[in-house]
Amino acid sequence: MIIDINAYLGHFAFRQLRHNTGASLLQLMDAKRIDKAVVSSAGAITYRNAQPGNEEVASAVERYRDRLIPFAVINPAYAGWEDDFKRCHHLGMKGLRLYPKWHNYGLTNESCLRLVDAASELEMVISIPIRVEDYRQRSWLVDVPDIPLEEIVALVRARPQAHFILLNGIGFVNSPLGRRDSGLPANYVIEISRLSALLDNEIGQLIASLGAEQLVLGTGMPFSYPDPALLKIEVLAASKEDKEKICWRNIAQWLRL
Amino acid sequence: MLPFTRRRFLKTTAAAAGTALAGASQLLATDTASGPAASRPEPVRVIDCHAHLHHHSSSAWKENDRKLIDAGEKLGIDQLCCSILTPKRPATAAAFRECNKWLAEGIQRFPGRVLGYCYVNPGYTSEALDEIRRCVLDRGFIGIKLYNEYFCTEPVVFPIVELAIELGVPILHHAGHAHYFLEDQPRISDGGHLAELSRRYPEAKLICAHVCGGGDWEWTIEALRHAPGVFLDTSGSVTDEGMVEMAARVLGVDRLVFGCDMSMTAGVGKIRGADLSAQDKEKILGGNLEKLLRRRKT
Numbered sequence: 001m002i003i004d005i006n007a008y009l010g011h012f013a014f015r016q017l018r019h020n021t022g023a024s025l026l027q028l029m030d031a032k033r034i035d036k037a038v039v040s041s042a043g044a045i046t047y048r049n050a051q052p053g054n055e056e057v058a059s060a061v062e063r064y065r066d067r068l069i070p071f072a073v074i075n076p077a078y079a080g081w082e083d084d085f086k087r088c089h090h091l092g093m094k095g096l097r098l099y100p101k102w103h104n105y106g107l108t109n110e111s112c113l114r115l116v117d118a119a120s121e122l123e124m125v126i127s128i129p130i131r132v133e134d135y136r137q138r139s140w141l142v143d144v145p146d147i148p149l150e151e152i153v154a155l156v157r158a159r160p161q162a163h164f165i166l167l168n169g170i171g172f173v174n175s176p177l178g179r180r181d182s183g184l185p186a187n188y189v190i191e192i193s194r195l196s197a198l199l200d201n202e203i204g205q206l207i208a209s210l211g212a213e214q215l216v217l218g219t220g221m222p223f224s225y226p227d228p229a230l231l232k233i234e235v236l237a238a239s240k241e242d243k244e245k246i247c248w249r250n251i252a253q254w255l256r257l
Numbered sequence: 258m259l260p261f262t263r264r265r266f267l268k269t270t271a272a273a274a275g276t277a278l279a280g281a282s283q284l285l286a287t288d289t290a291s292g293p294a295a296s297r298p299e300p301v302r303v304i305d306c307h308a309h310l311h312h313h314s315s316s317a318w319k320e321n322d323r324k325l326i327d328a329g330e331k332l333g334i335d336q337l338c339c340s341i342l343t344p345k346r347p348a349t350a351a352a353f354r355e356c357n358k359w360l361a362e363g364i365q366r367f368p369g370r371v372l373g374y375c376y377v378n379p380g381y382t383s384e385a386l387d388e389i390r391r392c393v394l395d396r397g398f399i400g401i402k403l404y405n406e407y408f409c410t411e412p413v414v415f416p417i418v419e420l421a422i423e424l425g426v427p428i429l430h431h432a433g434h435a436h437y438f439l440e441d442q443p444r445i446s447d448g449g450h451l452a453e454l455s456r457r458y459p460e461a462k463l464i465c466a467h468v469c470g471g472g473d474w475e476w477t478i479e480a481l482r483h484a485p486g487v488f489l490d491t492s493g494s495v496t497d498e499g500m501v502e503m504a505a506r507v508l509g510v511d512r513l514v515f516g517c518d519m520s521m522t523a524g525v526g527k528i529r530g531a532d533l534s535a536q537d538k539e540k541i542l543g544g545n546l547e548k549l550l551r552r553r554k555t
Contacts, residue, residue, distance in 0.1 A: 015475070015497070016499075017498070017499075018498060018499055019498070133495075133497070134471045134494070134495050135471075136433070136435050136470075136471030136472055137435070137471060137472055137473045137474065137495070138435075138436065138437075139436065140436040140437070143437075194494075196521075196522070197522055198324070198327075198328040198331065198332075198521045198522065199321070199324050199325065199328055199519065199521060220496070221498065222498050223497065223498060224496040224497060224498055225496050225497075225498045225526055225527050225529075225530030225531070226530065227526040227527070227529045227530030228496045228522050228523045228525075228526025228527060228530070229526070230526070231522045231525060231526045231529065232522050235331050235332065235522065
């Protein structure tokens with residue numbers, strides 16, 4: 001079983017994506033033997049009003065609810081976000097994706113914390129992409145930095161009852177997020193798509209320090225080829241049990257699948 | 258898990274993807290491989306066109322070199338084309354000579370696994386030319402590595418290119434194109450510079466480094482469209498879906514050379530994931546570079 005926690009549907013403002021409809025993403029998943037994927041709107045990253053992106057995703061996954069699990073992009077700095085949040089929950093979205101740098105708010109701002117609390121109350125998990133694409137290839141129109149891991153640390157510490165999934169990140173071994181003795185609650189999991197499985201082997205280091213329970217598989221498709229992330233699991237020096245935790249058991253538990 | 262070998266990964270005709278938990282992977286196996294394994298010709302060597310052994314100022318250099326070789330082994334990479342760069346640049350002549358000496362020792366330490374690029378700073382013209390001759394003729398290095406000390410279109414680089422043509426060896430040139438000024442690399446070349454250099458020296462064999470190294474890879478591919486003398490190295494940490502296919506479509510598969518530049522699973526994974534035929538992937542994985550290396554005149 002493989003569950004991909006990091007997938008998308010729709011268009012991205014700065015680059016053409018392929019495999020970005022429900023049907024075509026499923027074809028790609030079948031080719032790579034990925035059983036289920038958590039998807040959110042790629043368009044909502046740059047829409048001023050993210051909600052139409054969520055509606056697009058809800059509609060796109062309707063026929064494939066057994067395999068595509070929708071997450072909502074909510075901007076807690078935008079008017080009416082509370083209504084959008086309720087609507088997305090009503091649409092069956094099981095979690096959120098937050099883009100604080102793209103949507104221009106702080107993770108520990110009052111409105112963001114209210115969103116986190118509301119999601120926690122409804123047992124929705126909160127995923128946070130540390131980056132959308134490599135900043136060196138950014139368009140001349142935007143200059144959106146990666147989220148510093150310290151800002152994630154502050155949020156994780158501030159809301160121990162919430163469940164966070166950290167996507168597209170790197171460098172956790174040098175952060176309190178990568179250390180068991182940091183005093184942080186174990187209320188977050190780290191997705192592996194940008195972590196190394198060879199040479200520095202950050203995944204192996206995190207298994208040693210946090211345990212495989214805090215790692216999950218994500219590919220970033222269709223922004224990224226799914227193969228590099230799958231390959232990391234293949235070459236990872238870890239037990240079959242640990243690989244199963246990373247590939248699906250951990251996230252299945254969090255999403256109650 | 259069994260170790261990977263090129264024979265295993267290229268002989269299979271089954272889809273390799275999705276075997277993450279099965280442990281039966283063939284690392285560079287393709288979804289599109291066709292024909293029974295027995296009827297297919299012996300696969301080409303898999304050659305990583307862009308790798309680095311480590312500078313000896315790092316106390317862990319020996320261990321890190323070993324890790325690179327082991328990673329290559331695990332991924333089914335037969336040979337790694339390496340250079341050693343100075344930690345601080347611009348490199349002095351003494352510093353690049355030292356790097357190349359260490360690389361020559363590395364080639365001895367890992368026989369058959371490491372191929373060498375001679376790294377020089379073109380600003381030291383006579384020292385650089387002497388060093389290239391020593392490395393290629395005496396030490397068996399396969400090419401030249403240029404970094405960002407100068408744009409590749411600056412006249413100071415031309416004697417290096419002319420010597421590369423004379424020796425019949427390729428130049429792997431550090432490159433990248435961002436839509437903002439890179440303060441730490443004010444003289445970084447991009448695909449446009451390499452295309453211009455290729456127009457000046459059509460017989461030179463240039464490799465534009467790490468298209469997935471973080472810049473706008475679509476820009477780079479477009480800039481190289483009309484520069485048939487420039488090969489494109491697919492290495493870098495970026496794994497954007499569709500990159501390899503676009504490069505194949507615009508430049509042709511014969512101009513693509515596989516590399517990792519130390520992003521090992523990214524390098525291998527993007528080739529494995531690309532929607533290309535097995536034959537095309539074999540060219541990218543090593544066939545094209547082997548052909549290029551056969552042009553050596555000495």
